[in-house]
Amino acid sequence: xxxxTIHDVAAAAGVSRGTVSRLLNGDKYVSPAARVAIERxxxxxxxxxxxxxxxxxxxxxxxxxxxxSEPHEKLFEDPNYSTMIRVAIRMLAERDMSLVxxxxxxxxxxxxxxxxxxxxxxxxxxxxxxxxxxxxxxLLGSGGPPAVSCGAVxxxxxxxxxxxxxxxxxxxxxxxxxxxxxxxxxxxxxxxMDTPGGIQRxxxxxxxxxxxxxxxxxxxxxxxxxxxxxxxAELLERSPDxxxxxxxxxxxxxxxxxxxxxxxxxxxxxxxxxGFDDSAVAVSTHxxxxxxxxxxxxxxxxxxxxxxxxxxxxxxxxxxxxPTELVxxxxx
Amino acid sequence: xxxxTIHDVAAAAGVSRGTVSRLLNGDKYVSPAARVAIERxxxxxxxxxxxxxxxxxxxxxxxxxxxxSEPHEKLFEDPNYSTMIRVAIRMLAERDMSLVxxxxxxxxxxxxxxxxxxxxxxxxxxxxxxxxxxxxxxLLGSGGPPAVSCGAVxxxxxxxxxxxxxxxxxxxxxxxxxxxxxxxxxxxxxxxMDTPGGIQRxxxxxxxxxxxxxxxxxxxxxxxxxxxxxxxAELLERSPDxxxxxxxxxxxxxxxxxxxxxxxxxxxxxxxxxGFDDSAVAVSTHxxxxxxxxxxxxxxxxxxxxxxxxxxxxxxxxxxxxPTELVxxxxx
DNA sequence: AAAGCTTCTGTGAACGTGCACAGTAATCCC
DNA sequence: GGGATTACTGTGCACGTTCACAGAAGCTTT
Numbered sequence: 206x207x208x209x210t211i212h213d214v215a216a217a218a219g220v221s222r223g224t225v226s227r228l229l230n231g232d233k234y235v236s237p238a239a240r241v242a243i244e245r246x247x248x249x250x251x252x253x254x255x256x257x258x259x260x261x262x263x264x265x266x267x268x269x270x271x272x273x274s275e276p277h278e279k280l281f282e283d284p285n286y287s288t289m290i291r292v293a294i295r296m297l298a299e300r301d302m303s304l305v306x307x308x309x310x311x312x313x314x315x316x317x318x319x320x321x322x323x324x325x326x327x328x329x330x331x332x333x334x335x336x337x338x339x340x341x342x343x344l345l346g347s348g349g350p351p352a353v354s355c356g357a358v359x360x361x362x363x364x365x366x367x368x369x370x371x372x373x374x375x376x377x378x379x380x381x382x383x384x385x386x387x388x389x390x391x392x393x394x395x396x397x398m399d400t401p402g403g404i405q406r407x408x409x410x411x412x413x414x415x416x417x418x419x420x421x422x423x424x425x426x427x428x429x430x431x432x433x434x435x436x437x438a439e440l441l442e443r444s445p446d447x448x449x450x451x452x453x454x455x456x457x458x459x460x461x462x463x464x465x466x467x468x469x470x471x472x473x474x475x476x477x478x479x480g481f482d483d484s485a486v487a488v489s490t491h492x493x494x495x496x497x498x499x500x501x502x503x504x505x506x507x508x509x510x511x512x513x514x515x516x517x518x519x520x521x522x523x524x525x526x527x528p529t530e531l532v533x534x535x536x537x
Numbered sequence: 538x539x540x541x542t543i544h545d546v547a548a549a550a551g552v553s554r555g556t557v558s559r560l561l562n563g564d565k566y567v568s569p570a571a572r573v574a575i576e577r578x579x580x581x582x583x584x585x586x587x588x589x590x591x592x593x594x595x596x597x598x599x600x601x602x603x604x605x606s607e608p609h610e611k612l613f614e615d616p617n618y619s620t621m622i623r624v625a626i627r628m629l630a631e632r633d634m635s636l637v638x639x640x641x642x643x644x645x646x647x648x649x650x651x652x653x654x655x656x657x658x659x660x661x662x663x664x665x666x667x668x669x670x671x672x673x674x675x676l677l678g679s680g681g682p683p684a685v686s687c688g689a690v691x692x693x694x695x696x697x698x699x700x701x702x703x704x705x706x707x708x709x710x711x712x713x714x715x716x717x718x719x720x721x722x723x724x725x726x727x728x729x730m731d732t733p734g735g736i737q738r739x740x741x742x743x744x745x746x747x748x749x750x751x752x753x754x755x756x757x758x759x760x761x762x763x764x765x766x767x768x769x770a771e772l773l774e775r776s777p778d779x780x781x782x783x784x785x786x787x788x789x790x791x792x793x794x795x796x797x798x799x800x801x802x803x804x805x806x807x808x809x810x811x812g813f814d815d816s817a818v819a820v821s822t823h824x825x826x827x828x829x830x831x832x833x834x835x836x837x838x839x840x841x842x843x844x845x846x847x848x849x850x851x852x853x854x855x856x857x858x859x860p861t862e863l864v865x866x867x868x869x
Numbered sequence: 870a871a872a873g874c875t876t877c878t879g880t881g882a883a884c885g886t887g888c889a890c891a892g893t894a895a896t897c898c899c
Numbered sequence: 900g901g902g903a904t905t906a907c908t909g910t911g912c913a914c915g916t917t918c919a920c921a922g923a924a925g926c927t928t929t
Contacts, residue, residue, distance in 0.1 A: 208657060210885055221909045226887060234907050253656035257598065258885035260589045261914045268637065273626075286619070294605075294640050298649060303658075305600065305637045308626050317630060324585035325540060326635075430820060459821035466823065489762060489791035491798065491823045542915055553879045558917060566877055590915030593884045 209250040217246035229254060267302045269293070269512065270327040272318055274309040274335050285501060289333050289355050292505035300513075302328070309341055319344045329512050332358070332365070336399050351515035355508040357401040357524070366515070368507035368525040370499040372402055375529035376409025379451050379479040379497055382531055384413065388449035388477055392422040394436040394461060396453040406453045406481065422447065426457045433460025441468050448476055449537065455480040455487045458494055462536070477537030492535035500527045541582040550578035561586060599634045601625070601844065602659040604650055606641040606667050617833060621665055621687050624837035632845075634660070641673055651676045661844050664690065664697070666732070683847035687840040689733040689856070698847070700839035700857040702831040704734055707861035708741025711783050711811040711829055714863055716745065720781035720809055724754040726768040726793060728785040738785045738813060754779065758789045765792025773800050780808055781869065787812040787819045790826050794868070809869030824867035832859045 211229075215222045220239050228235050228243050235243075246252070260266050271293060273286070294304050305327065309315045322330055322345060330345055330352035343363055345352045354367040383391050393410045396403035403425075411418045424439050426432035433452060437460065440447060452458035458480035462472060470476045472492060480487055480496035487494040507525040514522050547557045552571050560567050560575050567575075578584070592598050603625060605618070626636050637659065641647045654662055654677060662677055662684035675695055677684045686699040715723050725742045728735035735757075743750045756771050758764035765784060769792065772779060784790035790812035794804060802808045804824060812819055812828035819826040839857040846854050 212885080222886080223888090223909055224907085227908090230887075234905095236907060239907085253652055255593075255656070255885050256658060257589055257592045258914090259887070261587075261593055261885080261916090262887045264914080266589065273623075290638060291605075291640065294638055298640070298646075303637045303639070303653075305635045306622060306626055307635070308623065308630070314630075320585055321635075324587070326588055430817070456817065456821070462823070485762070485788070486818055486821045489788070489818045489821050491794070544915080554916080555879060555918090556877085559878090562917080566875095568877060571877085587915050590884090591917070593886090593915080594917045596884080 208255075209252045210255070211252070213250055214243065214246045214252045217250055218242040264325070265328050266326055268305050268327055269297060269302060269329040269331055270305045270307055270318070270322065271331040271333065272307050272309050272341065273333065274339055274341060285355070286333060288501040289331070289505045289508070292502060293331060293509060296506070296509040296513075304331075309339075315341055315344070322349050325350075329353070329516055331355070331508070331512065334400070336397070351512060353508055353512045353515065355504055357405075359401050359404070360399075366511045366522045366524055368504050368511060368527065369401065370504060370529050371526050372405035372529075373409035373412065375481060375497040375499070376406040376451065376453075377413050378529060378531045379481070379495075380410050380413040382495075382533075383449040383451065383477060383479065383537070386449075386477065386537075390422065390444060390447045390449070391417070392424070392440045392444060392447045392450040393418070394433060394440070394450060394452045394457055395423065395425050396457075397427050398425065402453060402481075410451055426453070426460075428454050428457060430456050430460040430463075433457025434464045435460070437461035437464035438468070441465075441470075449479070450476060451479045451481075453481050455482045455484045455494055455496055458496070458536075459486050459490050462490055473535065473537045479537045483532050487532075487534070490536070495534045495537040496532050498530045498532050500529070503527055540587075541584045542587070543584070545582055546575065546578045546584045549582055550574040596657070597660050598658055600637050600659055601629060601634060601661040601663055602637045602639050602650070602654065603663040603665065604639050604641050604673065605665065606671055606673060617687070618665060620833040621663070621837045621840070624834060625663060625841060628838070628841045628845075636663075641671075647673055647676070654681050657682075661685070661848055663687070663840070663844065683844060685840055685844045685847065687836055689737075691733050691736065692731075698843045698854045698856055700836050700843060700859065701733065702836060702861050703858050704737035704861075705741035705744065707813060707829040707831070708738040708783070708785075709745050710861060710863045711813070711827075712742050712745040714827075714865075715781040715783065715809060715811065715869070718781075718809065718869075722754065722776060722779040722781070723749070724756070724772050724776060724779045724782040725750070726765060726772070726782060726784045726789055727755065727757050728789075729759050730757065734785060734813075742783055758785070758792075760786050760789060762788050762792040762795075765789025766796045767792070769793035769796035770800070773797075773802075781811070782808060783811045783813075785813050787814045787816045787822075787826055787828055790828070790868075791818050791822050794822055805867065805869045811869045815864050819864075819866070822868070827866045827869040828864050830862045830864050832861070835859055 211222050211225050215225045224239055225243055256267055297304050307318050309318050327350060329350050332354035334356045335354055335358050342358055352365050354365055357367050357369045358365055395407045398404055421443050424436035426436045452461050458478055461478055465472055465476055472478050480494040483496045483498035487496045504527055511522050543554050543557050547554045556571050557575055588599055629636050639650050641650050659682060661682050664686035666688045667686055667690050674690055684697050686697055689699050689701045690697055727739045730736055753775050756768035758768045782793060784793050790810055793810055797804055797808055804810050812826040815828045815830035819828045836859055843854050
């Protein structure tokens with residue numbers, strides 16, 4: 206029992222392939238009579254268009270590839286990804302397009318992605334949380350299908366369009382909140398300094414504090430909870446008199462809380478703690494984290510809009526930066 | 538500047554399309570001379586095979602669709618998904634296949650998935666955490682390409698192959714651990730009773746406790762942290778003398794911890810708390826959760842192996858059930 | 870030397886669709 | 900009433916590949 210083709214539908218409806226094709230593709234020149242005949246034939250035969258054959262002639266695949274350039278396994282629990290995936294699937298479905306996923310962890314992966322994209326197997330590329338110097342950006346930049354990123358792409362000559370949260374603003378919001386509270390010695394635990402979040406959150410912090418943002422009050426983590434705990438211990442040793450700490454991610458903040466507890470500091474009485482992301486862990490810690498919410502859904506939507514604009518022929522699109530929001534809970 | 542086709546390679550190598558095609562598809566009848574000529578031609582022209590054209594004639598798409606049948610947005614942070622996605626991408630890549638993602642949240646989504654699969658756009662289907670009575674299972678069962686599931690599929694006449702953790706074993710491990718500790722009044726917070734995890738974790742709990750597993754000591758949640766908190770409050774009211782609680786997920790356990798703290802109970806001194814999943818939240822809570830680890834990576838691998846067996850023509854495969862492991866931390 | 874393998878190669882058909890083009894009939898305009 | 904426009908339809912070709920088949924060498928067997 207073979208699948209029905211457009212020929213079968215045409216025969217059943219008593220018209221030619223061309224007319225069926227026109228109806229399928231929304232061409233205006235189809236007579237009402239033909240229309241109803243074809244529609245009935247389609248539902249009778251259970252016809253569904255063969256996208257492969259269509260792709261062959263249109264030279265478009267109807268799919269977009271999302272590249273996960275995260276080397277760390279665990280970080281995929283990042284709500285960034287899940288939101289982006291959901292929104293992408295949903296918005297692509299509206300255009301009858303689909304999302305295919307690829308990994309770009311090591312060199313081999315990356316080569317595979319480039320081959321895939323260069324081979325014309327995708328109409329567009331979606332990058333997420335790319336870190337500085339990712340060779341993929343350069344490789345994808347020229348010639349191939351349009352590429353966009355959710356989250357800023359930094360340190361590349363060939364810049365690709367992106368939608369991102371205003372990382373600096375978020376950092377300023379948290380830091381200013383601490384200042385308003387009357388905190389005097391405000392420390393920070395940053396993310397990796399080759400990521401936009403790592404760099405820009407520190408910049409926002411420094412913008413508010415100016416000279417007060419001394420080196421002694423800054424430690425670096427790698428987004429993991431363990432690194433947050435380590436960095437906090439380090440800060441407590443270097444600057445025992447600190448009374449607030451802005452941690453660049455909720456997960457690292459969970460680690461910082463553990464280090465503070467181990468050191469016998471009360472949160473927020475002795476030390477205020479601020480996170481970033483407003484992820485699930487922010488409410489699972491004790492006390493729940495005061496944090497910065499990123500508009501993940503809108504970021505994802507805007508990213509897709511940029512991609513669609515490019516797919517529809519826009520030669521150039523401007524990056525989109527969305528505001529963050531302070532969420533006050535009990536940790537600070 | 539058009540992409541080179543197999544014709545261009547053939548011309549450059551001084552052979553025919555057929556020979557190039559044979560080399561590409563690993564046919565044994567290719568002379569050494571032709572082989573080197575073609576390989577040079579390929580690298581000179583930068584040729585990469587057009588999978589669309591190939592699919593048209595082979596009737597295979599080279600892709601597998603993963604269906605996310607999770608209605609709740611948030612639960613996607615479930616490490617189940619991320620692991621499954623990573624492993625699937627990796628193992629598919631070895632076969633030069635790709636992973637496409639679809640959502641099946643509402644009726645419209647489900648219809649789209651069925652059309653897609655029935656339309657022959659995927660060689661296989663990957664289900665994750667399907668709940669009982671999901672109509673998708675029945676729709677995909679007959680006729681179409683092979684489908685497998687990560688996590689058991691229950692309450693369906695047309696059963697599909699799956700790889701899953703031994704949920705009952707995990708529940709028994711935790712419950713027996715509490716019994717060995719000398720806990721006398723052991724309560725449980727279950728997941729939704731239309732999911733394998735909801736049902737089977739309760740079964741394992743009941744197997745160990747027998748008559749002691751009274752209705753008064755059992756409350757139900759929906760996997761969310763808020764529901765865990767609610768269920769714990771309910772249990773404390775119904776059975777104030779409980780001295781241990783087995784919570785069917787780490788996230789709900791985080792909620793339970795909050796409720797216990799609010800009620801002034803010390804953990805684990807007054808009440809021992811056990812979670813399930815060994816997810817990121819398990820170590821972000823205070824105290825860190827004693828929990829049950831599922832072998833997520835192996836589950837994903839086995840799921841893919843089942844699918845590959847089916848793709849390779851196996852008529853029937855048996856479900857795979859993998860053991861869980863007790864991870865002792867400070868909560869119990 | 871003829872016949873039969875084995876190894877290798879080229880060729881013609883598909884696969885199912887969209888698109889350009891040609892063509893027909895009806896309507897409109899002056 | 901003739902030419903131009905509009906509304907609609909059918910046909911051939913192309914997209915880039917795989918596959919079955921036929922055939923050409925070279926070698927072995929009878």
